[in-house]
Amino acid sequence: MGGDNAPQKNIEGASLALFSYPGAKFIFFGDKEKINPILSKYPNLKKVSDVQHTLNVVSDTAKPSQALRAGRNSSMRLAINAVHEGKASAVVSSGNTGAYMAMSKFVLKTFPGIHRPAIATLIPSATSEFVAMDLGANIICDAKNLVQFSILGSAYAKSVLGISNPRVGILNVGEEEQKGLPILREAADKLYEKKDINFIGFVEADELFTGVVDVVVTDGFTGNLVLKTIEGTAKLIKTFLTKAFSSSLRSKIGYLISKPALQYLSKRINPSHYNGAIFLGLNGIAIKSHGKTDAVGFSSAISVAIDMMQYDFKASVIKMIDDASSS
Amino acid sequence: MGGDNAPQKNIEGASLALFSYPGAKFIFFGDKEKINPILSKYPNLKKVSDVQHTLNVVSDTAKPSQALRAGRNSSMRLAINAVHEGKASAVVSSGNTGAYMAMSKFVLKTFPGIHRPAIATLIPSATSEFVAMDLGANIICDAKNLVQFSILGSAYAKSVLGISNPRVGILNVGEEEQKGLPILREAADKLYEKKDINFIGFVEADELFTGVVDVVVTDGFTGNLVLKTIEGTAKLIKTFLTKAFSSSLRSKIGYLISKPALQYLSKRINPSHYNGAIFLGLNGIAIKSHGKTDAVGFSSAISVAIDMMQYDFKASVIKMIDDASSS
Numbered sequence: 346m347g348g349d350n351a352p353q354k355n356i357e358g359a360s361l362a363l364f365s366y367p368g369a370k371f372i373f374f375g376d377k378e379k380i381n382p383i384l385s386k387y388p389n390l391k392k393v394s395d396v397q398h399t400l401n402v403v404s405d406t407a408k409p410s411q412a413l414r415a416g417r418n419s420s421m422r423l424a425i426n427a428v429h430e431g432k433a434s435a436v437v438s439s440g441n442t443g444a445y446m447a448m449s450k451f452v453l454k455t456f457p458g459i460h461r462p463a464i465a466t467l468i469p470s471a472t473s474e475f476v477a478m479d480l481g482a483n484i485i486c487d488a489k490n491l492v493q494f495s496i497l498g499s500a501y502a503k504s505v506l507g508i509s510n511p512r513v514g515i516l517n518v519g520e521e522e523q524k525g526l527p528i529l530r531e532a533a534d535k536l537y538e539k540k541d542i543n544f545i546g547f548v549e550a551d552e553l554f555t556g557v558v559d560v561v562v563t564d565g566f567t568g569n570l571v572l573k574t575i576e577g578t579a580k581l582i583k584t585f586l587t588k589a590f591s592s593s594l595r596s597k598i599g600y601l602i603s604k605p606a607l608q609y610l611s612k613r614i615n616p617s618h619y620n621g622a623i624f625l626g627l628n629g630i631a632i633k634s635h636g637k638t639d640a641v642g643f644s645s646a647i648s649v650a651i652d653m654m655q656y657d658f659k660a661s662v663i664k665m666i667d668d669a670s671s672s
Numbered sequence: 673m674g675g676d677n678a679p680q681k682n683i684e685g686a687s688l689a690l691f692s693y694p695g696a697k698f699i700f701f702g703d704k705e706k707i708n709p710i711l712s713k714y715p716n717l718k719k720v721s722d723v724q725h726t727l728n729v730v731s732d733t734a735k736p737s738q739a740l741r742a743g744r745n746s747s748m749r750l751a752i753n754a755v756h757e758g759k760a761s762a763v764v765s766s767g768n769t770g771a772y773m774a775m776s777k778f779v780l781k782t783f784p785g786i787h788r789p790a791i792a793t794l795i796p797s798a799t800s801e802f803v804a805m806d807l808g809a810n811i812i813c814d815a816k817n818l819v820q821f822s823i824l825g826s827a828y829a830k831s832v833l834g835i836s837n838p839r840v841g842i843l844n845v846g847e848e849e850q851k852g853l854p855i856l857r858e859a860a861d862k863l864y865e866k867k868d869i870n871f872i873g874f875v876e877a878d879e880l881f882t883g884v885v886d887v888v889v890t891d892g893f894t895g896n897l898v899l900k901t902i903e904g905t906a907k908l909i910k911t912f913l914t915k916a917f918s919s920s921l922r923s924k925i926g927y928l929i930s931k932p933a934l935q936y937l938s939k940r941i942n943p944s945h946y947n948g949a950i951f952l953g954l955n956g957i958a959i960k961s962h963g964k965t966d967a968v969g970f971s972s973a974i975s976v977a978i979d980m981m982q983y984d985f986k987a988s989v990i991k992m993i994d995d996a997s998s999s
Binding site: 406469470471481484485516518521525526549550551552553554555565566567569570571572573574575576577578579580581582584585586588589590592593595596598599600601602603604605606607609610613 | 798845897900912915937
């Protein structure tokens with residue numbers, strides 16, 4: 346029930362995901378009066394779907410603590426419970442991020458050895474893409490959190506993305522070891538000691554996009570600002586590009602001729618294509634879709650969830666934590 | 673002598689700036705054996721230029737404290753001294769940022785009531801452009817610093833950009849008042865009380881580019897990361913765009929037809945066009961050029977310096993500080 350244009354975009358998104366993953370099954374949590382009429386328009390999806398009715402919804406403005414107290418029967422909470430109870434393999438929501446993270450943490454609990462879960466996502470680079478985290482779950486972090494995020498990110502890149510020895514960097518304002526905030530230097534010192542993490546040191550924000558890292562780690566405050574700066578810059582350039590192409594008849598013709606090629610660009614920088622942030626470090630798969638995304642974006646978030654189910658991410662993390670504590 | 677391809681780009685940049693500002697005069701500080709042969713290639717510039725010879729140069733890797741101790745006769749220091757002694761109206765350098773800031777602060781001193789200078793620059797938005805600060809001078813800030821940066825940024829937007837009632841925002845991960853770091857809320861509370869600052873509250877990183885603020889304030893760590901994220905994203909999209917246009921004969925033809933319009937885009941997102949960061953809050957004009965810029969970029973930095981000379985920025989700041997302390 347969360348985000349703009351729900352539950353239309355969520356149901357339509359599921360129907361799109363079903364094309365790519367014909368074995369998938371769905372449970373929709375929310376108001377059946379709103380869900381059922383839409384679901385009827387997608388007969389293939391309807392065949393593999395259940396609806397769990399509830400009228401309680403977490404609002405976009407609810408604080409995490411309020412949502413935890415008052416949202417026990419909310420669509421969001423019931424969906425998370427379904428993962429905990431083994432009735433679902435993953436939960437995908439485009440509702441209130443703070444409430445979703447708090448509830449997921451409360452119900453699913455973190456892995457042993459991980460104090461706080463982090464929000465991670467994939468971001469495109471010139472050569473491929475990289476995992477970025479934390480994107481807003483932990484506004485203030487200590488060095489220990491950053492080290493744990495590095496373990497989570499590295500395990501994700503290994504198990505889900507199939508990168509054998511992922512390069513992990515810490516985001517900083519310079520590459521030199523004396524640069525930046527004290528907690529970053531403390532985290533770097535700890536990471537250099539970990540033999541199962543391929544820590545490459547500090548990385549600057551402009552270098553990320555050249556493909557120098559597979560995983561970049563930062564606190565949730567900085568990560569959120571960097572992610573939103575990328576979104577804002579991409580949108581600004583798109584505005585300028587549209588203006589340029591529509592500025593004269595000549596440029597309009599140029600656009601029509603170049604259109605197939607420009608669709609490549611559009612796909613690479615389209616936020617829908619990269620939608621689906623992962624709550625890493627929880628006993629269960631919880632994926633956050635952008636609230637403003639469309640059905641295509643919501644189907645991307647479902648794809649992230651299904652991809653993750655196929656790999657034993659948790660075992661990979663536990664192994665690295667055990668190695669770290671025994672070393 | 674600082675930055676890539678110096679002193680060629682600096683001298684060529686000055687000759688470009690002289691076209692726009694025919695009354696300008698220049699003093700070049702550095703190795704005369706390197707400067708004079710280049711200067712001879714620009715006879716109009718040579719007529720209005722002096723060369724102050726020194727072989728001592730601040731290296732790109734020198735720490736600020738080292739540069740302060742060992743760089744008393746460096747080209748950078750002598751150029752800053754010239755501003756302090758009234759022999760120059762402004763200094764422009766593309767050398768080591770940390771050393772340049774430390775020396776400028778030591779020699780020029782901050783305005784009364786301003787504890788620390790900040791680095792500011794202009795960033796394009798969909799509607800116009802905005803002043804962003806601090807971009808790296810102060811990695812760790814307190815609420816008082818952020819309030820002073822807001823005064824400096826607001827005074828700059830008023831006196832130099834001619835915006836009568838500049839909208840000032842603090843960068844944060846959400847607009848709601850309970851969001852983000854405690855020092856941001858503390859700074860916001862103080863700013864709401866200041867009657868001569870048009871404080872509009874918190875602003876998110878993606879909103880900046882829609883033109884909601886004239887001045888955005890943050891600490892130097894975050895500001896530096898946001899600025900470099902913009903640069904990296906713009907460069908990445910340019911790479912994708914070039915790839916798209918060169919992917920087929922058809923798209924190459926489309927590019928040729930659209931080229932004049934695309935130059936508009938290129939100009940709007942070209943870092944050279946926006947080169948020239950200002951050290952705000954010092955008794956004297958000191959402008960930092962990007963080390964990797966070209967002659968066109970260096971001339972932009974010189975333009976920023978000359979624009980600033982024409983306005984009484986200091987008086988505008990002092991007035992706001994006096995109003996603030998008397999209220």
